[in-house]
Amino acid sequence: MEELKPSTVIMAALSTLSPPHLSDLSHSIFSDVHTSRRRLTFILSSPTLFSFTLRHLNSLSLSHKSLLVARFLLSALRRLSRPFQTPSKSFPHHPSTAFVTPRDLDAAVLLLLLCDVRQHNPAALETPITHWRSTLCRIYSDSLLTISGIATGGSGAIIPYIETVGRCWKFVGFVVSRNGGKARREVAASPVAVVELPSVAVGGCMAVECVICKEEMNEGRDACQLPCEHLFHWLCILPWLRKRNTCPCCRFQLPTDDIFGEIQRLWDILVKVGSPSDGD
Template identity: 45%
Template sequence: MDHHSTTSSSPSDNLMAAILSHPPRSFSSLISSLSTDHRFIRSRLAFLLLSPPHFSFALARLHSLSLCQKSLLLARLLLHYLNLLLLSPSPSHRLRLLDFDAAILLMAMCDSYSPNTSPSPVNWHSIITTHLLSSLLSPSGLGSTSWPVVSHYVDTAAKCRRFLHVVSGGTVKSVGEMATSSAAVVSLPSVESQGESGDCVVCKEEMETGRDVCELPCGHRFHWSCALQWLGRKNTCPCCRFELPTEDVYGEMGRLWRKLMRMGGG
């Protein structure tokens, strides 16, 4: 059979390939990070289920949100999963504990929901408890190996592409159509131009020797004033389209998803 006619890899396969591409030391850190986060999420969900007031508060918070706000909350949790898989903390999108509790409850509702669920009012406490107990008795819950935990994060992260597709009706912007995050701009290094880079592609003027210029992670350099103006509107390098972090949640999900796919050869 011709190589090009074979079935393409699934998103989960590409994500797993991206994980396996980490160097041994990074891979060990990844496993530790995922296991720690998995235990924390399980403990927070168990806390909500064992504390009726806190469960009611988190559920009431979800009921008070619009569909758009629920989507954004779920997006921020999925972004948390993507950042973990890339070993790249994202303070710009970090969830407060109250939002985190509401997000993991919403995720648990999505995971435990069945079309056969009785009509309203749904006893979410009972449904989620049953699903959690079943999960705790699984290999990942019993902690036999780390791979079930990794598979859980991979499977959850693989939902990002479909999730982005569902919410893309005018919400998700194209590559480069959003501003670079302030934290990413502040962290950019200032280097002294040696005159070897030629003209700044933004203003088309020469980058004078000895003048401080801005260097992007891709290695391309620009006048600081030009870079600030450009990155205030776009999150891509004007030369090679390298993507920088953005404060747009859906845009950041897309950026990290594409980065993982490239790491996995997808």
């Protein structure tokens, strides 16, 4: 499944949604697309703001540009994966991974447009940089007229949105690998997610063993229950979650404040939902 195109993975997951859930997601995507396009229109219509945003974008390093794209990707994956998370396994958003300054938001919106133009019409950016605004305005206006569904808020907004998410996924993966990063690495669970974990009283006739310390839990004592329903001693699980966000038993992933770790967690949800039920 890892070899499939990002758009294929996402479409496979969305194909499992019921019509009402797909409709709700479509409206959510349309609202997000509308907000981004309105911001981009404002940038392109103002020579001063465009020049300011472009200078800011050019001043950023490749790793900072990757971070901008990663934040957009994280926001999109949260939206796309939300229908597949049950209330018992969902957590609130984390400000540390969601916050973007207005200046960086403008830079991210313009960067996504430049990446799209570079892929589909690279010759357009071979003109002097002083002509870029007028060139981008023309291309942007043409795209608004040709993308079906955007004007009416129909499901046609999903396809270009998914294509953008796919390009962001590839770009972030490329930058991470180029910088020597690993596709998968251990990341700590978010403190917000840990605080949300419930305490449950251990009881019944069956002994419950904490797999971390290999000792039985005393009946009547509170234990920590993860969303996957596995139980652990609080004193055992807390040090564990400070180093990694996975369940020691089944590898269920809790949210993390690491942006790239959270992207991978949400991506895994989509991959799992869209995978064939063949027992592999």
